[in-house]
Amino acid sequence: MKILVLGGDGYLGWPTAMYLANKGHDVSVVDNFHRRLWDEEIGANSLIPILSLQDRVRLWADLGKQPITPLVGDITDWAFIESVFKRFEPEAIVHYGEHRSAPFSMLSHRNAVLTQVNNVVGTLNVVYAMKEHAPESHLVKLGTMGEYGTPNIDIEEGFIEINHNGRSDVLPYPKQASSFYHLSKVHDSANIMFVCRAWDLRSTDLNQGVVYGVHTDETALDSRLATRFDYDDVWGTVLNRYCVEAAIGHPLTVYGKGGQTRGFLDIRDTLRCVELAIDNPAEIGQYRVFNQFTEQFTVLELAHKVAEGAEKLGWDAMIENIHNPRVEMEEHYYNAKHTKLLDLGLQPHYLSETLIDGLLDTVRNHAGNVNRRLLYPGHSWKEGLLDRTNKA
Amino acid sequence: MKILVLGGDGYLGWPTAMYLANKGHDVSVVDNFHRRLWDEEIGANSLIPILSLQDRVRLWADLGKQPITPLVGDITDWAFIESVFKRFEPEAIVHYGEHRSAPFSMLSHRNAVLTQVNNVVGTLNVVYAMKEHAPESHLVKLGTMGEYGTPNIDIEEGFIEINHNGRSDVLPYPKQASSFYHLSKVHDSANIMFVCRAWDLRSTDLNQGVVYGVHTDETALDSRLATRFDYDDVWGTVLNRYCVEAAIGHPLTVYGKGGQTRGFLDIRDTLRCVELAIDNPAEIGQYRVFNQFTEQFTVLELAHKVAEGAEKLGWDAMIENIHNPRVEMEEHYYNAKHTKLLDLGLQPHYLSETLIDGLLDTVRNHAGNVNRRLLYPGHSWKEGLLDRTNKA
Numbered sequence: 001m002k003i004l005v006l007g008g009d010g011y012l013g014w015p016t017a018m019y020l021a022n023k024g025h026d027v028s029v030v031d032n033f034h035r036r037l038w039d040e041e042i043g044a045n046s047l048i049p050i051l052s053l054q055d056r057v058r059l060w061a062d063l064g065k066q067p068i069t070p071l072v073g074d075i076t077d078w079a080f081i082e083s084v085f086k087r088f089e090p091e092a093i094v095h096y097g098e099h100r101s102a103p104f105s106m107l108s109h110r111n112a113v114l115t116q117v118n119n120v121v122g123t124l125n126v127v128y129a130m131k132e133h134a135p136e137s138h139l140v141k142l143g144t145m146g147e148y149g150t151p152n153i154d155i156e157e158g159f160i161e162i163n164h165n166g167r168s169d170v171l172p173y174p175k176q177a178s179s180f181y182h183l184s185k186v187h188d189s190a191n192i193m194f195v196c197r198a199w200d201l202r203s204t205d206l207n208q209g210v211v212y213g214v215h216t217d218e219t220a221l222d223s224r225l226a227t228r229f230d231y232d233d234v235w236g237t238v239l240n241r242y243c244v245e246a247a248i249g250h251p252l253t254v255y256g257k258g259g260q261t262r263g264f265l266d267i268r269d270t271l272r273c274v275e276l277a278i279d280n281p282a283e284i285g286q287y288r289v290f291n292q293f294t295e296q297f298t299v300l301e302l303a304h305k306v307a308e309g310a311e312k313l314g315w316d317a318m319i320e321n322i323h324n325p326r327v328e329m330e331e332h333y334y335n336a337k338h339t340k341l342l343d344l345g346l347q348p349h350y351l352s353e354t355l356i357d358g359l360l361d362t363v364r365n366h367a368g369n370v371n372r373r374l375l376y377p378g379h380s381w382k383e384g385l386l387d388r389t390n391k392a
Numbered sequence: 393m394k395i396l397v398l399g400g401d402g403y404l405g406w407p408t409a410m411y412l413a414n415k416g417h418d419v420s421v422v423d424n425f426h427r428r429l430w431d432e433e434i435g436a437n438s439l440i441p442i443l444s445l446q447d448r449v450r451l452w453a454d455l456g457k458q459p460i461t462p463l464v465g466d467i468t469d470w471a472f473i474e475s476v477f478k479r480f481e482p483e484a485i486v487h488y489g490e491h492r493s494a495p496f497s498m499l500s501h502r503n504a505v506l507t508q509v510n511n512v513v514g515t516l517n518v519v520y521a522m523k524e525h526a527p528e529s530h531l532v533k534l535g536t537m538g539e540y541g542t543p544n545i546d547i548e549e550g551f552i553e554i555n556h557n558g559r560s561d562v563l564p565y566p567k568q569a570s571s572f573y574h575l576s577k578v579h580d581s582a583n584i585m586f587v588c589r590a591w592d593l594r595s596t597d598l599n600q601g602v603v604y605g606v607h608t609d610e611t612a613l614d615s616r617l618a619t620r621f622d623y624d625d626v627w628g629t630v631l632n633r634y635c636v637e638a639a640i641g642h643p644l645t646v647y648g649k650g651g652q653t654r655g656f657l658d659i660r661d662t663l664r665c666v667e668l669a670i671d672n673p674a675e676i677g678q679y680r681v682f683n684q685f686t687e688q689f690t691v692l693e694l695a696h697k698v699a700e701g702a703e704k705l706g707w708d709a710m711i712e713n714i715h716n717p718r719v720e721m722e723e724h725y726y727n728a729k730h731t732k733l734l735d736l737g738l739q740p741h742y743l744s745e746t747l748i749d750g751l752l753d754t755v756r757n758h759a760g761n762v763n764r765r766l767l768y769p770g771h772s773w774k775e776g777l778l779d780r781t782n783k784a
Contacts, residue, residue, distance in 0.1 A: 327590040
């Protein structure tokens with residue numbers, strides 16, 4: 001199948017591109033390298049060194065693999081995305097091509113506007129290009145579980161049956177996002193739902209949890225095929241940060257009370273979920289939502305798991321509750337459904353001691369690259385700049 | 393009170409500015425005249441001639457009224473809106489400063505992107521300016537009943553209590569907008585709800601129905617204070633179009649079956665609702681939603697009302713069902729709550745024979761200005777360009 005991977009140079013985009021090419025698909029990847037540019041802006045970097053996209057695809061081909069075509073450009077540029085659709089005629093589009101950091105979107109007015117315009121316009125361009133040039137193609141859009149927030153009722157997969165005043169309807173699940181980034185994803189979802197109805201397009205919205213891990217069957221082929229590993233306060237995710245902290249003997253920094261519950265999944269499951277969506281496409285005119293995660297944890301539970309793993313290796317591991325820079329509930333009900341991908345055949349890789357051990361080991365090998373300054377949040381949603389040592 | 397009216401040159405903005413100034417408020421209006429520019433683009437114009445904003449405010453002052461200050465600029469320009477907030481220090485902001493046409497937003501890729509970027513960025517700029525320079529001011533935002541779509545259950549005012557699997561929560565009412573314009577309002581609402589929570593701002597979101605009428609206490613003072621009257625397929629609203637059609641002996645053009653039910657209100661009630669919101673502000677940190685309309689009608693019922701009014705005047709009035717250019721249900725349940733503004737003291741002006749007679753009379757006086765080509769839709773949501781005679 002001809003598959004376009006938007007954001008194919010990113011943490012998930014690159015492993016997805018390799019995975020799909022390895023399955024025999026004709027894969028083109030689009031990227032404008034914003035993610036690398038913003039590393040410079042934040043003063044952060046992937047802990048694990050990564051090649052340029054050009055070197056990645058060259059190495060991939062040199063290894064005798066089904067080639068991956070790099071297309072360099074910005075999907076917010078209509079002329080560019082239109083030319084890509086005309087030339088490549090994709091049958092499926094995997095859309096990772098968005099700004100993806102809640103803290104980044106909250107740093108300033110400029111960051112808020114940049115995040116929302118980038119994501120909304122990029123996605124509008126994609127659906128318009130589908131309408132004009134690939135009306136039967138299938139959009140596999142990466143959404144986020146963060147669109148739902150933390151309601152006091154069970155979270156369903158995209159839609160909920162509501163009984164009200166003696167009547168009933170199945171309606172879009174209410175959204176309560178907590179950053180301009182998460183809001184941009186809510187906006188995208190609403191736009192995509194509408195164009196499926198108005199123009200008979202089709203899309204699967206994958207509301208993904210927090211992804212961990214860096215090892216896939218394809219990255220294992222050659223260390224130079226590695227994907228990025230972010231641990232800083234802006235781009236990093238919580239499990240990564242804990243592992244880095246454990247590896248350098250720093251306390252594990254838990255935001256606030258640590259009762260924030262989220263859905264998590266292994267990077268290998270992300271790739272499989274995307275494949276399952278592609279192999280079982282939405283119907284023409286259908287907009288469907290899958291909640292894409294495999295387990296729920298509180299961020300404090302995760303800290304304890306990492307601390308146990310570290311102690312088994314003989315490392316010291318303390319847990320420190322620090323001032324929460326975000327606007328979020330720190331103790332709340334959370335029960336999110338996630339059966340649709342299991343029904344399609346997903347066999348989850350659950351978070352195991354082995355995985356944490358592997359991550360700790362990987363991180364220790366690159367411990368010399370750690371920038372300790374980036375372990376504490378430098379900016380608060382409510383209070384603005386922090387001095388990066390702001391304790392709870 | 394110091395009140396900033398964004399979009400103060402528009403159909404509702406200008407009468408609102410006069411109304412609030414007449415109540416003794418210190419009113420500044422902001423506009424960039426996009427609405428007048430787009431008239432040129434569409435080849436449409438207000439049926440009733442209107443003065444420039446500069447002439448309007450000069451005339452208003454010459455009549456001995458509390459002056460209105462015009463501020464010319466674009467709220468998507470951060471430097472501009474920031475300087476307005478710093479200089480004027482508003483206590484309330486009435487936000488009409490958005491693109492407001494569903495058909496306009498659906499005309500092309502460019503129109504979709506332009507509408508969403510304009511509305512989302514303008515509103516982000518406003519809330520950021522509030523956060524930075526007027527954190528206790530009250531944002532009175534014009535939303536639309538179109539955010540809700542036409543669910544099969546009662547529409548509540550912004551939030552709904554959902555009982556699900558033995559638990560309960562009050563959550564944002566699910567949104568099902570049906571154009572890129574209506575979606576832009578959904579995006580705005582989500583963004584504003586978030587900043588009220590994150591930054592302790594306060595806002596009232598007025599989900600308004602379709603407004604009719606052009607006569608207010610202030611426009612009655614001098615014919616040169618008139619506000620615009622749009623009847624074309626892009627900017628016009630349904631009652632206006634029917635009145636124009638009746639006045640020139642053209643069949644009343646009902647889109648599709650005509651069972652589309654919507655909320656409607658008199659322009660005088662819009663002004664009073666905005667005043668009620670200002671006089672009874674949201675609490676710090678509160679985001680609240682009022683459904684702002686007074687009556688529900690189907691578009692076919694409205695056609696019959698206008699036809700009856702026209703026949704009483706001795707005019708011929710036929711009804712014609714034409715091809716529906718929109719994506720919407722033409723027969724559906726609709727029951728939207730609208731008690732919150734009544735509870736604050738709104739005394740509605742219901743749609744009466746007298747009002748329709750007055751509108752027909754006004755329209756007949758300007759019948760020479762009617763462009764008949766603009767009575768049929770020129771563009772379909774699904775099929776693109778129409779030949780403007782596309783029958784049902």
